[in-house]
Amino acid sequence: MNITTLNGILPILILTGVGLLVLLVEAFIERDRERRFAFILSLAGIIATLVSLFSQLVHHDADLLLFGGALIVDHTGLAFSIIICLGALLVLILSHRHVTRIHRNAGEFYSLILFATLGMHALTISNDMMTFFVSLEVMSVAVYILAGVNRKSLKSNESALKYLILGAFSTAFLLLGIAFVYGATGQMGFMEIKEALLSEANAPFQSVGILGLILIMVGFIFKIGAFPFQQWVPDVYEGAPSIVTAFMATCVKTAAFAILLRGLFTFFQADESGFLMSALTVITVLTMIFGNFMALIQSNIKRLIAYSGIAHTGYILLAILAALSDPAKPDITPILFYLLVYTLMTVGAFAVLIGASRGGEEVETFEDIRGLGYKHKLLGLFMAFFFFSLAGIPSTAGFMGKFFIFKAAISKELYALAVIGILTAVVSVYYYLKIVVYLYLKEENRRYEKYSIQWNYLLASFLTFLLVLFLGIFPQFGFKLLK
Amino acid sequence: MKENYFPILIYSIVVIGLALSFLMMAQYFGPRRKSKQKLEPYECGVEPFDSHRRKFHVKFYLIATFFILFDIETVFLIPWAVTFKEMSMIAVFEMFFFLFILGIGLIYILKKRVFDWD
Numbered sequence: 029m030n031i032t033t034l035n036g037i038l039p040i041l042i043l044t045g046v047g048l049l050v051l052l053v054e055a056f057i058e059r060d061r062e063r064r065f066a067f068i069l070s071l072a073g074i075i076a077t078l079v080s081l082f083s084q085l086v087h088h089d090a091d092l093l094l095f096g097g098a099l100i101v102d103h104t105g106l107a108f109s110i111i112i113c114l115g116a117l118l119v120l121i122l123s124h125r126h127v128t129r130i131h132r133n134a135g136e137f138y139s140l141i142l143f144a145t146l147g148m149h150a151l152t153i154s155n156d157m158m159t160f161f162v163s164l165e166v167m168s169v170a171v172y173i174l175a176g177v178n179r180k181s182l183k184s185n186e187s188a189l190k191y192l193i194l195g196a197f198s199t200a201f202l203l204l205g206i207a208f209v210y211g212a213t214g215q216m217g218f219m220e221i222k223e224a225l226l227s228e229a230n231a232p233f234q235s236v237g238i239l240g241l242i243l244i245m246v247g248f249i250f251k252i253g254a255f256p257f258q259q260w261v262p263d264v265y266e267g268a269p270s271i272v273t274a275f276m277a278t279c280v281k282t283a284a285f286a287i288l289l290r291g292l293f294t295f296f297q298a299d300e301s302g303f304l305m306s307a308l309t310v311i312t313v314l315t316m317i318f319g320n321f322m323a324l325i326q327s328n329i330k331r332l333i334a335y336s337g338i339a340h341t342g343y344i345l346l347a348i349l350a351a352l353s354d355p356a357k358p359d360i361t362p363i364l365f366y367l368l369v370y371t372l373m374t375v376g377a378f379a380v381l382i383g384a385s386r387g388g389e390e391v392e393t394f395e396d397i398r399g400l401g402y403k404h405k406l407l408g409l410f411m412a413f414f415f416f417s418l419a420g421i422p423s424t425a426g427f428m429g430k431f432f433i434f435k436a437a438i439s440k441e442l443y444a445l446a447v448i449g450i451l452t453a454v455v456s457v458y459y460y461l462k463i464v465v466y467l468y469l470k471e472e473n474r475r476y477e478k479y480s481i482q483w484n485y486l487l488a489s490f491l492t493f494l495l496v497l498f499l500g501i502f503p504q505f506g507f508k509l510l511k
Numbered sequence: 512m513k514e515n516y517f518p519i520l521i522y523s524i525v526v527i528g529l530a531l532s533f534l535m536m537a538q539y540f541g542p543r544r545k546s547k548q549k550l551e552p553y554e555c556g557v558e559p560f561d562s563h564r565r566k567f568h569v570k571f572y573l574i575a576t577f578f579i580l581f582d583i584e585t586v587f588l589i590p591w592a593v594t595f596k597e598m599s600m601i602a603v604f605e606m607f608f609f610l611f612i613l614g615i616g617l618i619y620i621l622k623k624r625v626f627d628w629d
Contacts, residue, residue, distance in 0.1 A: 044612070048612065048615045051615065051616075051619050052615060052618070052619070054619075055618065055619050055622035056622065338598060
């Protein structure tokens, strides 16, 4: 174990150490001081991780293989990890004070967030089936618990149980797929598997290997919530506490996309029949259509955001298809940019929604936000802006993200897919603007009569507001960062 | 390669066939005379005195979970103990790191008074 290795796994070490420390703080320090102490500690941990990731990205010149190829510290993985850490940081800022309303022990919540982030980072840089599976489980188990963190709420319990059972089901597919691939190639590392699948000597087992890859892809598609395996998304998002929903909708999805991308880029050439690609095309189209049209008829805001999340998954899949159609020089910056923007605007929207919730009552229906824009001008402005951005109105980063994705699709001659994407994006404007309309409906809503907003909601929503606006006007800075 | 798996196929067919045939033979040829004694659940020869559908204290489940946790620790420790002489000092360090993490977990559940029964 030398300095290079230690530097490569530094973010993992920081997250592990701080996560454990926060657990101990919770166990040993009494309730009143524990909350603040745990909060500051985990905030410092996430910021330190972010800094170490940045320094790795800046000093990055060649891909670094660690532990005999189990981990690969490369540019893509680091960029995804930075997006994830940014999301986790914003969620942490939001959870200050709010967390004690949904759970007795703040420390537990913070350490679970840290452990989940640890799993996500390990997932983005994993390079063999074993590391990949273990880090996926580190992430998933932490998020299963987080979904049910509000033990007094039946809905939260239901959401956690649903997520656990369906997640275990998808994990079974994934494991079966890994077993098939291992059986067909006798290898665990991604690169070795690819070589084995392409080699002549292994030809009789090629079909078994492809079957395994398809099963693994089912597991991925479940995690990102794309079309045939998306039914858990609205139920889980609706039931989980809003803060956890924000975490799931952004960080978990980004991590799942990171590993999906790595898997697809490694393996899709091994599939000579082209089945994976055509399946992915169908999934992309159906995900875009389904997500947008189901969001039209929702009356619960969290469910609406869940379905719109499915639609955004569809757009990102479209960008992945565009990148895959040029395997020699794949351009993944549109994917990274879109995920960054999506993370920012979704956390921002949730920041406003959580900020507008009173006591234990969360914002659920359209009626709950009626007139919010008059009672709290700033909050209303932010919320309207985030939903404009989600809809892709120009001058917001959401527009730029969509623009680059459709541009990439058109330049790769995926005309039909791009047209479907643009048409469904037009449909989506209806339900996003519906929220904005309710924000400024002039009717009495007693909910917000005497109500002051806490600094951390304002800080989180203001930060995301600035970033979304900035990236919307100067997207090249985001590109430079991610390139 | 594929021929090597052929005996396994035959084996599984024979096993499934045998199991099914035993079950069916018992079903069709076995006499069935039910009596009160026969239908009672068997409790080591003692007459059952209670319903078996009881509520367990939830702590039992917690204890079972922790048992699995430390059971898995043993699964990792035994192969390590057998081979660590051939590996470098790093192996020792890594195992103690693993034990350290588990130890923090143990301290946490002790402090949370999971093992206190009241």
